[in-house]
Amino acid sequence: MECPACGSTRVYRSKSRGTLERSLHAILPIHFYRCHECNWRRMRFRKRALNIVIVSVLGLLFGFLLFELASPIIQLMLHLILS
Numbered sequence: 001m002e003c004p005a006c007g008s009t010r011v012y013r014s015k016s017r018g019t020l021e022r023s024l025h026a027i028l029p030i031h032f033y034r035c036h037e038c039n040w041r042r043m044r045f046r047k048r049a050l051n052i053v054i055v056s057v058l059g060l061l062f063g064f065l066l067f068e069l070a071s072p073i074i075q076l077m078l079h080l081i082l083s
């Protein structure tokens with residue numbers, strides 16, 4: 001990984017500092033990175049964890065959409081069967 005500020009490759013994972021960063025780190029799949037050359041600091045999402053989050057959110061959305069689309073049809077079918 002290269003530092004976007006100074007181009008140095010001395011960018012390493014950094015410990016979360018303070019309550020805000022610690023709670024963010026506890027809740028979200030993120031890591032903090034720091035450049036040892038210029039002290040540039042940034043949080044980044046863990047790639048694999050991010051993929052899992054995206055897939056599950058999309059899956060939920062798709063499932064919900066499908067259910068919403070299908071429910072009038074299901075209701076109609078139930079109505080036809082029961083009446």
Ligand SMILES: [Zn+2]
Pocket residue numbers: 003004005006007008035036037038039040
């Ligand atoms: Zn740097």
